[in-house]
Amino acid sequence: MSEPASQNKRKTLRRSKEGCLICRRKRKKCDENWPSCSRCTRTGSHCIWPPPQSTSVLELDSLMDVHTLQGIPLGIEAEIAAANLATNSILGDSAPHFYTNGSLSLHPNSDIWDFTAAVHSENPVWPNPEPIGPSPPTWANPTVNRADISTPMRHCAVPNSRVTKSLAVRMWEYAHDFGPRIIWPPEGCINCDELDPEGVAPAFRQSLVALSREASVEAGFQDVCYFYTTFLTRLFYDYSLPTDALAKWVFRRFNASNSSRYGMLSLAALYRSDYQKSMLATSWRADAKEMYSLAVLQLPHDLEDTKLSPWEKLTGLLGIMDFEHTVPYWPTIQVLRPQYPSHTLIKAIVGSDTIDLFDLQGEQMFDVNIWVWCDILDSMATSKPTRLKYESDLECAAQPGMKDSGACQNKGLEWIYGVPNAFAVVLARTSMLRDAKLPEQEKATKGTELEQLVRDWQIRLLGTKGHRFRVARVGAQEIWRHTCILYIHHAIFKSDSSHPIVKDSVKNIIKIACTLEPGRNPDSFLYIPYFIAGFYAVSQKDRYIMKSRLIGCGNALYLRNLARNLDELWQETDSVGRLTSWSEKKPPRIAF
Template identity: 25%
Template sequence: MPTPRMNIRSINGCYTCKNRKKKCDETHPQCLRCIGMGIQCGGYPPLENPDSRGVMRRARPILPATGTKRGTTFKMVMPGSTKYTASHVSSSTTSSVAAGRSQTTNEERNISTEPQGQMSTFSQFPDPPSQPGHSSTADTTQTSLMQQPVVPTQSRDMGYVTGQLPASSDRRPHGSSSGSSAGASSLEIVHSHTPSNHLEEVHIHPSQGQPGPAYGVPAFEHTWNELSVPTQSRPLDSLFSVSASGSGSGSGSGSRSSGSLPSLSFSPSEDEESASDDEDPEGVGIVMCTIPTPDPHAQSNTLPFVLQSYARWANFSVFEPSRIAYQLRDNILARFSSSQASRNRVILIANAITAIGRDAKFTIRSTSIVAILYDEAQQSIAHVTSKQPASRRELDIPLASMSFDHLVEMLLLQCWSLGPRNLMGLMHAAAPVFRRACPEPPEQLVSLPRILLESAFHHRQFAESDVLLTLVSGRSMFFKYDVSFSEETWDRIAREDGLQWLRGLPGQFLVLLAWINGLCEEFGTNVDPQILAEIENRVRSARFAPGVSSDPILTVRRLAVKECWRQTVFVYLYMALCGAGADDPRVAQAVKAFTRIINGVKPGHNPDTFLLIPMHVVGVAARRRKDRDSIRRRIFGLQKGANSGTPPHTALLKLTDIWERTEVENRAAVMAMEGLYSEYQDDMEGVVRGAGPSASAETQKPVKRNIIVDDQHPFDLELYISSYKGQAAIKRLRFIAANSATLQADALRLAIDQVKSTNIDVNLYHQLVTEYNALPSVHKQITLDQDWMAKVKTAKDAEGDRLQVELKTYTTNLIKESTRMAYRDLGNFYRSFGDTANALKHYSKGRESCTTAGHVLQMNMAAVELLVEQLNFAQIYSYVFKAESALESASAGGAGTGKGADKADAEYDRARSKLQLASGIAQLGQGNFQKAAWTFLKLEKNVDDWLGTLVAPADIAIYGTLAALATLSRSQIKASVVESDTFTYFIEQEPYIREIIDAYTNNNFKVVLELLDRHSSRHGLDVVLAPHIGLLTSLIRDRALVLYTTPFTSIRLQRLADAFGLTLFDVEAHIVRLVREGQVKGRVDANEKVLVATQVDPRAELFQRALKAGVENEATARKLILRMKLIQNDLVVKTSKSQQQRVGPPAQDEEMGSIVEVQ
């Protein structure tokens, strides 16, 4: 019986099956698998000459077969000669629409007779000539032509028609242009159509300062169909932007298409691969470069390596990479061949993409690359901001746009490994340049619909990043956009791509999200119901293209992502603008629809990567355990979500914290109280200092609403800031500028004066001046003081070098006391310009050289002061504990009599009060209001040197009083607040606090709420109190309602409304919620609007307690019986004595011991 032959996988299949990693049936001339899948077969490679063993090998493909309508022309102009052209025409596909059906015609492939390798790569580019007009006499023979390298030129189809989906998916992607016909529905696919094959010739030359070869270097003539390449290649505009005329030749839309790199994408590592995900399901790598991956270290493989890097980025970071594959490749080729400087930058970016792609965290290599790019971007920004805006806008826009391109590249590279907090630093730097690059006058708002339809990629990218960062961080947008549109504009946004190919966010939803953000910042939750209804109808009726792909699974995934965005906008609308909680039926319905969609799609890199932001927003409102588990599994399914320290992982921790906190407090999540990144600001601060903004750049606690300052809500900025100095004043001024449009200009101007008075932080001064000059309300801009900056920078560098030399000298000489003082001085030096990480590091190292408990206390107190100044609540506790231990040792060791001992005791008492103040601020910052209240109420007034440096006396009065009113009983407030001798000193610093206390103790709750509302601007602009003032006010109102209703057996809700100064609707909602939570014992008559107290039966209550005790005793007995049976059957293994000494008694024994003790 013959042995059956094994089915060996064929290696001789067609190009298409090989690239798709599928089994080919090797049917000639076209394989049946490709025909059955509805895609065009790429053909088979020819046989090469036999090798040494006589085996015929298949040749590697010269160019990947794409089957798209493209013509590639290589032109070369030899100096002093006529033009010679060698053409290579690939297969083309023409589509015609007739009689309601689509007919596809495939032309024969014409392969040129140029030598092998001449067209396989474009890596042998010579340096372009230094002068465009340079020419010399040369012999132009056919041989010399074939020996010269070539530059590709592309003949592009720019028109569009609409029709049904053809059988072949090897068409030209329509994502390369944003235009489409007016009649295209959401299910129709847009195809390329070329009315003519006219080619325009564009000469590409290097910059003036670039050296050229001595002789014989050809000047390249790069022909491009309706695409212009500037003489000096700009970073991203030349890489991704297409002129408006190009997209309008066929459709007449006049819109501009562009494709580019995202700012909110997170790059996966090379090892990340789902079993269900194909690395390149749509053949983007085939379009971009050759397979296999070339060696990046070989000089001849430079361009293939660059193309491979960008192709890998496109597959992992772009929602629909097939739409931009051709355009991305062509623009990289144009940029690679334009000049040496442009070529070097492209290579640098490719190396950065590769380095960051291998590791989600910055390595030394990736940090150095990003630092080089960042320095170049900073120089470009400084060059623009140092100049006054031109009198004519059309002259100022090109300069700002060129500088803005560099920032967009930094947005791309930074966001791969960092999160929204660090991305905001880059957005801050880019904001003023973005405004100058927009054509709207300074007094006019930037039109978001115009940006989506007409602007270049980098404008659209900045606007989208600005809107999306608001969703996940809660901060206000950098600009308030004009979102007004006509019905025609609304339909154009739906038809055209915009940035939908980038993240899967349809343009209509982006406009609606910006609209919601603007209304929320201006009006909070007091929005006209008609506007809310209009936004809701717009979200419900929004239509978009499904994103059809040759792979039907990808089509379903992309449609699922866009539908998930719809539900996300619903959740954000109801919670942020309507003030609804997670228990609202509308929110619950949207969450249910969202989870139903994601559960119907298999997990994987696509679509989960593009659902990160939607999952974070919807996750806040998820209440059911199965919904939360679905979101948690999706995020952890991504490698970047599973790695600790990455922003998605941090956001997931925050979601988990919200879920646990709402369960413990037995309440529904509210968007105004929950923030995804706000409480992790300090942990993420300083991550980018190696290659990002200055070390002093800080991120502020986000406040969702724009704090209004007017006659009803007064706030004296100059009087308020006069209580602070140094870094405390600067930090508060920057917070006010970021959260109040009314005081933004004044706060930035005062912050600039504060920075100049410190004479230390040049980078922060430059950033503040840039932000101030970018404000629309500023008519007289501030000119950078370059002489002062140079002087301060020189002095700062000299001081830093001196301190480093002193430290090295003392360390070498082993002088401990001098070494400790050197570490202390260096810590103070870094602290002076906000470098928290280095300052804390040197304070910690100084503890190693301490010889006494007093020295240890001094170093720990310096660290505590630094952490309080930077509001790093998470680390304050650990250093307070270390300082308290050192304080006990120092006070015990220095006990004695005399003047010296009294002075030491006074110092120790002052240190003890400072540590108590630090603990109170940390407790308030982390939302532990009751502990914070007791800490502030017991605080002594001997913290003089911290008052003004870290906090003001009025701050202590406000913090302690509001926390006490929200958590303590009336008797406790009278004893600890009204009758306190120590806390009265702080209350006298803020007179209205005394009025609030008196009104509360006298049951005049209407006055209490009115005073809280009147001074809400003061509370909302406090950097410590702002994230919690909404919750504190709600707790105070709830406790007041409980106190007021307790004596009554029944009370009309209208009387409550009059007593509290609220509307009847609001009072009814609050009372119903308090009844459900069990704080008010009663029931509400909704018809009569009466609250009736529940009569408690003492006997029934005693009987219920007895039943509960019986159930608990029964459970305890069952545990004891189970324990006895386990021991009886030798199922309890005792630990060894050595292990018991290390870890203590077993948990089971402890538990049972406590149970027996209770009995």
């Protein structure tokens, strides 16, 4: 009995050629448990795997070792990729299929996701759907004949099986620089609902189906619906909000204005290029950029349109902001679009320039919540004042039994971003205190009061079904508690990494983070705490852990931009012998 057990153990832990790249490079034993092997899970490392040989877009010789590839010049690697691409065909039938009962089936060996098959299936979800593409959709040009809408426009069209050398080189370069670390949905996932611990995805899809049947659906809505259903757990922290309310918000936002529609389509294409391993990644990214450009061109017209309400104008602006935040490397980025009076739109919707986060409740305030969080984060990243005032009676709300002391599923920011509403208020209040014209001693006194308030705050959980999910959310809330403490010490006390409270909070964030599954909910919403904790980290081990957790939150370029800035901040701090603030440079180097 003992002999087979020992053999299984030796088989599980071995120095193999098929384990993760981290174990292979360090010549460690790997149990080859994808997506995160036991060693990387234990050490808190970001587990990186090579693409499967059978479905790899850039199929290289299996005899070539990863260390050998690292030493090959870029041109030779591109030559190898081009040679392999030219001799391999592209998978065609690889689309997920939606059905009217809310289920979603996936092709088992798919690496390309497309709505075309779902559109032409026997039970299509969206009536009369048309693929979207980089050509301006017909709704943007009233002179376009409706009869022309049936002409399909490229959005996710499968390219010809013949791949030219230049195209192969461009595709390789993209995969090398921007290839996904996280594949979503994960490979081997038979049903997307496996990624839904709360079990609400089928009902959400059914709500979208019902809405699309009740009203005429514009071209492209199917792609937006696929985007929200596929990435639901990555877009909303507590996505178990009543599905009809969330579906109505998606539907209303899509039909609010042309700029809003373009913005949603650009983000949908961008997520597919970032998270779905496919040869079409470059095509999707080009489509995303085109939709974004159309949104930018349309926005001034929508803002001047007297027929549109302030909320409808705000949705167009938010669509552009979402895209610009996700892709922070394009030169057109303007944080919060300062050339447009977004804060005046918020004041028109809310009725005041002072906002109580505990009062932002209901589907009508979803977009206001999004803008508010952008405003708070922009102030944290740039050390500029917030555009609006945020005042909430935290002292009163902290009392047990008060209506604001508990979590609410559609109130404030927590259900969207995971930050407890009280802690979001503390972050905003800390920024306001930083910019207040007060004596330093008075600022320090008020900062101490804020820190004590954070420590004493009793957090209540949003409702969850699974025990593991509940424990993970408790950990996420505690991470936000320590993040608030670190930000108070950064903005008010100007503390360095040697401060005992700073060291304790960094230690606690690292300890809790290592218990969360990388890249999944709630970990994917904690990139700001990971950045701030990494900023204060001193040892190489702590820095490596925080940088790995930061990059592991997702594939978006802003995460890699933050990681790159961490490297720069650490280098500057080590060279000058003092802590270098992330907001010292002008213009600002980062955007949260």
